[in-house]
Amino acid sequence: MLTYVRWYWPDDDRWNYDELDADRWALRHVELRGSDRVFLAAASISEVLIARDSGTLGAVAEYERRYGVVPGAPFPPPGSALEPALESLSSEEFEHLWRDARRQLEEQTGT
Numbered sequence: 001m002l003t004y005v006r007w008y009w010p011d012d013d014r015w016n017y018d019e020l021d022a023d024r025w026a027l028r029h030v031e032l033r034g035s036d037r038v039f040l041a042a043a044s045i046s047e048v049l050i051a052r053d054s055g056t057l058g059a060v061a062e063y064e065r066r067y068g069v070v071p072g073a074p075f076p077p078p079g080s081a082l083e084p085a086l087e088s089l090s091s092e093e094f095e096h097l098w099r100d101a102r103r104q105l106e107e108q109t110g111t
Contacts, residue, residue, distance in 0.1 A: 002027070004089040005075075014040065017089060017097050024074040030094075030101045031068060041068020042101035066109050067102075 006017045017030040031041035043063075048070060051059040075086070 002091070004091055004094040005086040006089050007086050008034070017094060018071070018075070019094055020075060024076075026071045026075070028094075028098060029068065029070045030097050032097070032101070039101035039104045042098060042105055043068040043070045045070045067105055 001022055003020045004018070005020060006015060008015055013034045015032040015034055017032070018026045019028040021027055026045065028044045029041060030039065032039055044067075047067070048060060048063060051063040
């Protein structure tokens, strides 16, 4: 079962939105700077794996330059002292943010 969460990182003024699998690994990740509402990331682990498996030198680095980085570890379990303050998000809200973020990032990089 997929879950959708958002959390705020005040040190960087970033809202983070994640699609999590049953083991709490991020499948897709969106970052939005709070002050000016500019998207900084919209990355998918499945796309990272496709880039890695393409055999092209630097494909993952190019992908991450364009779309950002997916978190590399699972989120702590609910209620953990290490867990950031997560808020639930609907799949529809996440999909809307995902589309907007991808569109903005692709316009910035000319893809």
